[in-house]
Amino acid sequence: xxxxxxxxxxxxxxxxxxxxxxxxxxxxxxxxxxxxxxxxxxxxxxxxxxxxxxxxxxxxxxxxxxxxxxxxxxxxxxxxxxxxxxxxxxxxxxxxxxxxxxxxxxxxxxxxxxxxxxxxxxxxxxxxxxxxxxxxxxxxxxxxxxxxxxxxxxxxxxxxxxxxxxxxxxxxxxxxxxxxxxxxxxxxxxxxxxxxxxxxxxxxxxxxxx
Amino acid sequence: xxxxxxxxxxxxxxxxxxxxxxxxxxxxxxxxxxxxxxxxxxxxxxxxxxxxxxxxxxxxxxxxxxxxxxxxxxxxxxxxxxxxxxxxxxxxxxxxxxxxxxxxxxxxxxxxxxxxxxxxxxxxxxxxxxxxxxxxxxxxxxxxxxxxxxxxxxxxxxxxxxxxxxxxxxxxxxxxxxxxxxxxxxxxxxxxxxxxxxxxxxxxxxxxxx
DNA sequence: TAGATTGTTAATCGATTAACAATC
DNA sequence: TAGATTGTTAATCGATTAACAATC
Numbered sequence: 001x002x003x004x005x006x007x008x009x010x011x012x013x014x015x016x017x018x019x020x021x022x023x024x025x026x027x028x029x030x031x032x033x034x035x036x037x038x039x040x041x042x043x044x045x046x047x048x049x050x051x052x053x054x055x056x057x058x059x060x061x062x063x064x065x066x067x068x069x070x071x072x073x074x075x076x077x078x079x080x081x082x083x084x085x086x087x088x089x090x091x092x093x094x095x096x097x098x099x100x101x102x103x104x105x106x107x108x109x110x111x112x113x114x115x116x117x118x119x120x121x122x123x124x125x126x127x128x129x130x131x132x133x134x135x136x137x138x139x140x141x142x143x144x145x146x147x148x149x150x151x152x153x154x155x156x157x158x159x160x161x162x163x164x165x166x167x168x169x170x171x172x173x174x175x176x177x178x179x180x181x182x183x184x185x186x187x188x189x190x191x192x193x194x195x196x197x198x199x200x201x202x203x204x205x206x207x208x209x210x
Numbered sequence: 211x212x213x214x215x216x217x218x219x220x221x222x223x224x225x226x227x228x229x230x231x232x233x234x235x236x237x238x239x240x241x242x243x244x245x246x247x248x249x250x251x252x253x254x255x256x257x258x259x260x261x262x263x264x265x266x267x268x269x270x271x272x273x274x275x276x277x278x279x280x281x282x283x284x285x286x287x288x289x290x291x292x293x294x295x296x297x298x299x300x301x302x303x304x305x306x307x308x309x310x311x312x313x314x315x316x317x318x319x320x321x322x323x324x325x326x327x328x329x330x331x332x333x334x335x336x337x338x339x340x341x342x343x344x345x346x347x348x349x350x351x352x353x354x355x356x357x358x359x360x361x362x363x364x365x366x367x368x369x370x371x372x373x374x375x376x377x378x379x380x381x382x383x384x385x386x387x388x389x390x391x392x393x394x395x396x397x398x399x400x401x402x403x404x405x406x407x408x409x410x411x412x413x414x415x416x417x418x419x420x
Numbered sequence: 421t422a423g424a425t426t427g428t429t430a431a432t433c434g435a436t437t438a439a440c441a442a443t444c
Numbered sequence: 445t446a447g448a449t450t451g452t453t454a455a456t457c458g459a460t461t462a463a464c465a466a467t468c
Contacts (some may be wrong), residue, residue: 009435011414015407033449045449046437053451061450062444078410079417093310097303098405107409147416172416174409187419191412195308195403197225199317199358199384200288202401204221206357206382207289209397219459243425255425256461263427271426272468423468430463437456444449 010051014078016041017051021071033064080108085146086174089161090153091116091131094176098150099126112144141168148172155179220261224288226251227261231281243274290318295356296384299371300363301326301341304386308362309336322354351378358382365389 035045059065088095091114104111114131122133149165158179172189181190245255269275298305301324314321325344332343359375368389382399
C-alpha cells in the first residue's frame with residue numbers, strides 16, 4: 001500500500017538502499033530476498049519490506065526482489081531520473097573538491113556551471129565545468145533552469161547567495177556553509193552538510209568509548 | 211537522573227545544542243529557558259529538558275539555564291575538552307579544503323599533521339599544518355598519540371589507510387570516502403560523511419515538492 | 421510571597437519488529 | 445506440489461510530548 005507522507009527515517013535510508021543495490025548489481029547479483037539484503041545492511045527483513053512498501057510492490061513471493069529493477073525503482077523514488085541540474089557557488093577548495101572528485105551524475109544530477117568572484121578562476125573550467133563571474137548568476141539562471149544550488153561560499157555571504165538562487169528559480173540548496181539558512185518561500189528545500197556536527201558526534205563516541 | 215545508554219537521536223542533537231548555545235553566548239545572552247531555546251531551535255521545551263536530563267541537572271527552577279555554563283557542559287559531554295588530536299590523510303582538494311577552511315579547534319580537536327603521497331605537497335605546510343609523506347605515518351603516530359584519522363584519500367586506499375591508522379592507535383575515523391569501512395577491533399568508531407546520501411535526500415525532497 | 425521554570429513521571433505517538441495469510 | 449518469500453496487519457518497543465510536584 002502506497003503511503004502519502006513518508007517518514008524522514010525512511011527517506012534517510014533510501015540512499016543506502018540505492019548504494020547497496022548498485023553494488024550488488026555491479027557484482028552481478030540478480031535477485032535478493034529482504035532477509036539477505038537485511039543481513040548485508042544490518043537491518044531486519046521486516047524493516048526493508050516495510051520501507052519499500054511505502055512506495056509500491058516491488059517484490060515477488062517466493063522469489064524476492066530483482067536487484068537491478070529494484071535499484072531502478074529506488075533511483076526513481078529518489079528523483080534521480082528527474083534530470084535535476086545544479087550550479088556550484090564558490091570555487092574555493094571545497095567547491096573545487098566537489099567539482100573534481102564528486103560525481104554528481106552518479107546521483108542523477110547534472111552539474112552545469114560554477115560561479116566565483118576570483119578573476120583568476122573566472123573563465124576557466126574545472127573538470128569540464130565552466131566557472132563564471134558571480135555577476136552572471138541571474139543571467140545564467142534565467143537561461144538555464146536549475147534545480148539545485150550548491151553553497152560552498154564563505155558563510156558571510158551564504159544568506160545573500162541563497163536569496164539570489166531562489167529568485168533565479170532554484171528549488172533546493174545544498175548548504176556546506178556553517179550559516180543556518182532561513183529560507184522563506186514555499187517549496188524550497190535546504191539540505192545542510194554540517195561537518196562540525198559530524199566531527200562532534202565522532203568526538204562524543206570516542207570519548208564515551210574510553 | 212543520568213542515564214547509562216544515551217540514544218543516538220539525543221547524541222545527534224547535541225552538536226546543534228552546542229552551536230545554538232555558542233551563538234547565544236556570543237550575542238551576550240546570559241540565561242535562557244527551555245521553552246525559549248526550544249522556540250529558536252524548533253524543538254519542544256520538553257524534549258530539551260529530557261535530552262539534557264540524560265547527562266545531569268544543569269538548570270534551575272524559576273530561572274532556566276545559564277547559557278555559557280550550559281554551553282560548557284555540552285562541550286564536555288561531546289568530548290571537546292578531551293584534547294583530541296587528528297591527522298588528515300590525503301591533501302587533495304578535499305583534504306586541503308578541510309585544512310584551510312574547517313576550524314578543527316572549534317570542535318576541540320587539534321589538527322597536527324597531514325599526509326600525502328605527492329612529492330609536490332610533501333614538506334610544505336597548509337594553514338600551519340605540515341604535510342608529510344604517507345611513509346612517515348607509523349613513525350609519526352608512534353611519537354604523537356592521535357585520536358582521530360581523517361580520510362580524504364581515494365576510496366581505493368581507504369581500507370588500507372584505516373588499518374594503518376588503527377594499528378597506530380587512532381580511535382576514530384572520520385571517513386569522507388565512498389568506501390564503506392569495515393573495521394574490526396573493539397572501541398574503534400567510524401563516522402561516515404556520505405555526500406551522495408545527502409544530495410540524494412535533497413533530490414528526493416525537491417522531486418516530492420514539485 | 422507569587423511567578424516561573426525545572427527535572428521527572430506518565431501518556432501519547434510513531435517507528436520497528438514479529439507474525440501470518442497470500443501466492444509465486 | 446512444497447518451499448520460499450512477499451506485503452500487510454498486529455504487537456512491541458522506543459522516543460517525544462504533556463503534566464505536575466518541587467523549588468528557586
